[in-house]
Amino acid sequence: MTDYPEDVYTEPSDFDVHTLNNLGPLTGLAGIWEGTRSLDVNPKAEGPEKQVFVERIELQPIDPQTNGPQLFYGLRYHTHIVKPGQIETYHDQVGYWLWEPATGNLIQTLAIPRGQVAMAFGRAAKDDTSFELVATRGSEMNGICSNPFLEYAFKTIEYRVKVTINTDGTWAYDEDTVLMIRGKTEPFHHTDRNVLTKVAEPTPNPLART
Numbered sequence: 516m517t518d519y520p521e522d523v524y525t526e527p528s529d530f531d532v533h534t535l536n537n538l539g540p541l542t543g544l545a546g547i548w549e550g551t552r553s554l555d556v557n558p559k560a561e562g563p564e565k566q567v568f569v570e571r572i573e574l575q576p577i578d579p580q581t582n583g584p585q586l587f588y589g590l591r592y593h594t595h596i597v598k599p600g601q602i603e604t605y606h607d608q609v610g611y612w613l614w615e616p617a618t619g620n621l622i623q624t625l626a627i628p629r630g631q632v633a634m635a636f637g638r639a640a641k642d643d644t645s646f647e648l649v650a651t652r653g654s655e656m657n658g659i660c661s662n663p664f665l666e667y668a669f670k671t672i673e674y675r676v677k678v679t680i681n682t683d684g685t686w687a688y689d690e691d692t693v694l695m696i697r698g699k700t701e702p703f704h705h706t707d708r709n710v711l712t713k714v715a716e717p718t719p720n721p722l723a724r725t
């Protein structure tokens with residue numbers, strides 16, 4: 516992250532506004548997806564609970580985003596998860612997936628309604644079909660912030676997500692959220708995985724529609 520220019524204000528002017536053509540390793544994630552080949556392992560007083568779930572995730576392209584000379588292409592996402600046959604939300608998550616072509620840096624931001632946010636970093640080349648991102652509690656860049664109750668009872672020390680884009684057009688994720696639970700000495704691995712199948716195409720970003 517040190518190869519940045521002295522001029523931190525001037526924005527690039529000649530970039531392509533068609534986000535869907537410039538998502539690099541995130542290309543295979545754009546769209547609306549559903550998945551049931553899932554497994555959640557979550558903490559309960561009596562021990563780890565294993566649960567299959569039904570997920571719907573929307574990943575929609577956003578306009579290219581600049582910070583001065585820095586340029587990101589990305590997707591805004593919303594994940595909604597229920598238990599099979601139920602209405603009640605089991606897990607909800609929003610954020611962005613971002614790719615910086617100039618550096619190969621990948622970012623996932625996530626916010627969940629437990630009062631928790633995180634930003635995970637990774638790297639991938641344009642045509643990579645698998646990549647891993649990590650957030651670590653205490654980091655000033657790829658950190659995790661939790662509300663005071665979670666800090667007290669379920670301290671989240673690491674979050675890791677591995678994505679694999681499959682040749683049949685599906686994609687899969689494998690997550691490990693490491694919790695230090697009050698009263699326990701060993702970390703708890705709150706893991707989640709799923710395979711997602713496309714149910715609708717993405718909507719091109721606003722600038723690509725002009």
Ligand code: HEM
Pocket residue numbers: 555557558559568596605606627629631633665669671674690692694705707708
């Ligand atoms: C597919 C993804 C996920 C699913 C289905 C899921 C589901 C769950 C469930 C069912 C619980 C137990 C809730 C309870 O007993 O009240 C739980 C706990 C927790 N989850 Fe997740 N989770 C997911 C991802 C994440 C992620 C990405 C994070 C943070 C980076 C996270 C953070 C936590 C924390 C801190 C707890 C402990 C709080 C508690 O047990 O009440 N989860 N999760």
